[in-house]
Amino acid sequence: MTEKVKAVVVGAGYWGPNLARNFQASNDWDLGAICDLDIERAEQVARSIGGAPVTSSFDEVLADPTVAAVAIATPARTHYPLVLAALDAGKHVMVEKPLADTWERGRAMVDKAQECGLILMADHTYCYTPAVLKMRELIAEGSLGDILFVDSTRINLGLIQPDVDVFWDLAPHDLSILDFVLPGGLDVNSVSAHGSDPLQTGTACIGYLALPLRGGAMAHVQVNWLSPTKIRRMVIGGTKRTLVWDDLNPQQRVSVYDRGVDIGTVSKATPADRREANISYRLGDTWAPALPEREALGGVVAELASAIREGRPARTSGESGLRVLSVLDAAQRSLGAGGAPAPLELDIRPRTAA
Incomplete structure (x- = not known):
């Protein structure tokens, strides 16, 4: 890929127009077409970005040898x-979250991409925001120390989805961020899920996930379609510092607190003595790193081009999408068991050819 190559956006609904606009603006890509069964909707999106070819035939897209990649922005059940x-048609693929509607189908997609030697990329958009990239950098360089806990809240009023519950709709955002920023990724032993359906829609509208991480840390994710206030916040606490990400605060999306509990290694005869000797409280400075303001999707389409050009997995690869699916799968089993912890018994390791 030394020159622009052609990509097609499949789906002109909620997310497709954003993808089409960023492919159109990219120095790496030529937007070959917008594909949607509703041709009028595709034409409307094309007009909104200054013009682009449209088609209602996915088969026509796949038969075009000049199309290098497709970006799929359709309901999860169609992925x-x-x-x-x-x-099968030899196209690289980027697909919006979640990767698939079941773990088994996601696994088959990842295996197929590997078999074909093609890129399968999950559009985990938040992972390409300046704030989340800075979070990853700070954690990787040890600024927080060892991770002790993660507390994530994503709540708002609607939109209630007809085909998925609140876990599958909202939690993939937070799970993909955790997989991206934590050392070792989303390394989870089990999942406990509790959900509520006060509207009697047949799916959970309010949900809580508890995820014990290997190494002793605990992650907690709260999602809710019924909150009158909108919150997108994640707190990551470490042995040295605590980081707070507030996506709705453009002036200070990331804050780092040199405040917390210092845990010592002194051992005393009784548990009470040990507790008093081992724990002290630290009150230090708070600072906020300067972050550029740029659209994350520009980074997403650039990463797809770089992965293809360099012949490497994307930073948010199909495997990362599969790890998110593995947690959602365990959450569904936990819900069915009344909130009992459900082990991640599924193989989430990348497979290599025999």
């Missing part, structure tokens, strides 16, 4: 057949 057809 599996669309992705497999695109890979």
Whole structure:
């Protein structure tokens, strides 16, 4: 890829127009078409970005040898057949979250991409925001120390989805961020999930996930469609410092607190003595790193181009999407068991060819 190559956006609904606009503006890509069964909707999106070809035929897109990649922005239940057809046609694929509507289908998609030697990328958009990239950098360089806990809240009023519950709709954002920023990724032993359906819609509208991380840390994720206030916040506490990400505060999206509990190694005869000797409280400075303001999706489409050009997995690869699916799968099993912890018994390791 030394020159612009052609990509097609499949789906002109909620997310497709954003993808189309960023492919159109990219120095790496030529937006070959916007594909949607509703041709009028595709034409409307094309007009909104200054013009682009449109088609209602996915088969026509796959048959075009000049199309290098497709970006799929359709409901999760359609991802599996669309992705497999695109890979069979020799196209690289980017697919919006969640990767698939079941873990088994996601696994098959990842395996197919590997078999074909093609890129399968999860559009985990938040991972390309300046704030989350800075979080990853700070954690990787040890600024927080060893991670002790994660507390994440994503609540708002609506939109209640007809085909998925609140876990599958909102939690993939937070789970993908955790997989991106934590050392070792989303390394979870089990999941405990509690959900509520006060509207009697047949799916949970309020949900809580508890995820014990290997190494002793605990992650907690709260999602809610019924809150009159909108909150997107994550607190990551470490042995040295605590980081707070507030996505709705553009003046200070990331704050680092040199405040917390210092845990010593003194051992005393009784538990009470040990507790008093081992724990002291630290009150230090708070600072906020300067962050550029740029659209994350520009980074997403640039990363897809770089991964193809360099022949490497994308930073948010199909495997990262699969790890998110593994947690959602365990959450569904936990819900069915009344909130009892459900182990992640599924193989989430990348597979290599025999």
